Amino acid sequence: MQWKQLLTSAVGKKFVMGFTGLFLVLFLIVHCSINFCIFVPDHGKTFLEVAHFMGFNWIMHILELGLFVGIFAHIIQGWALTLQNRNKRPVQYAVSRRNQNSTWYSRSMGLLGTLIFIFLLVHWANFWAPNRYHMITGGKELNLFERMKSLFSHGWLVIFYLAGLFSLFWHLLHGFQSAFRTFGLDSGKYIPLIRGIGTAYSILVPVIFALMPVSIYFGWVS
């Protein structure tokens, strides 16, 4: 009995997806809470202090490394699974009424994940990459509060962010409970608990994130 099948069998691959997925769910709570500080009406002082703590702290750098490993493991395993699973049916059905037996978003996790990845690339290019560049070359981080304000003055970028978060909502709506099911927990008396928390989380997190570009665009943030 080896460790290998824990990660590579049909069930093992799902453990990788579920584990990294739940890790990213935890990360989103942290990300969301920090960004929420922009709503403190002190011209972004609180937000910048927290951002500074996250930016200049070696523990955070190690965690950030782990985060990237988690994100890419989730993306690569997700794509691999989508492609492998697709190949399991070489001849497709001529007529298929999948809407009658399952939800569209549970069947579209690969597509939704890819949309979120495209969003992420733009998001990193907007904030993470210029900030790191500035830190390495200048030894100081960017004023991310000002950067948010200037970037989110563009309506098209706000719409792009909202579209990314909309994909995230559907992805989480299935992914949250699916991850718990993969670990055998979405069962019996835990079902209402996990479904309830999962649905609330999937709505709350994207809505809180969406509030940021929207409120900056409409000038609700001082």
Add this chain to the structure above:
Amino acid sequence: MNFTLKVWRQKDSGDPGHFETYPVTGILEDMSFLEMFDVLNERLIVEGKDPVAFDHDCREGICGMCSMYINGRAHGPMKATTTCQLFMRHFRDGETIVVEPWRAAPFPVVRDLVVDRSAFDRIIEAGGFISVNTGNAVDANTIPVEKDRAEAAFAAAACIGCGACAAACINSSALLFVASKVAHLSMLPQGFAERRSRVVQMVAQMDREGFGSCSNTRACEAECPKEISYSNIAKLNLEYLRASLSPQGPVVQKK
């Protein structure tokens, strides 16, 4: 009742196959879907044509032999129904009905609507049994089993191995089938002892056969003629995790 059937015809596994359209007339509303095929086949035989090959056996919904993907649904549009228990009154008069075989790489088409489901037999051979002879039926209550557990094991044991779960799954995953066997046996005292090696070996065989992974879409549960709960998949996942993490690990027989 009259129908237009679009039926998948394929001579053998090497033939690419094609749809053929057959009008069927004078069908009684209380005929089953298979009886409608009997009517069609009798006519084809009289006309000197090749009848449509399809799997069937008990015709009372308990054997799991009949298959057919009907109008885009495994075993047709009704809930908890095998094809033999699907009646023509569930269709509109004059409707065009598309009939295809199960589609999944591990279920190769043998002929027309008949697919080879022996992959499921090999999964059972990999561990879906109890190794010791349990002897004669003993007195009830000699081995105490909790009522709820017995009920859940029985509900999982209702699986007839028809393959609708894998046929309907977007990933062609057979996990509901495997999970029903794993849950059924691991919940009872006789099967409990071998639960670790069983789950690992059955999943390994499922992989070897070429079935996909589970995406938790629940299509399997919706299409299962025996309404096997997809909670059994959660049970299998937990059994698999436990088996894989146990320090000694299950004793897996080399194949």
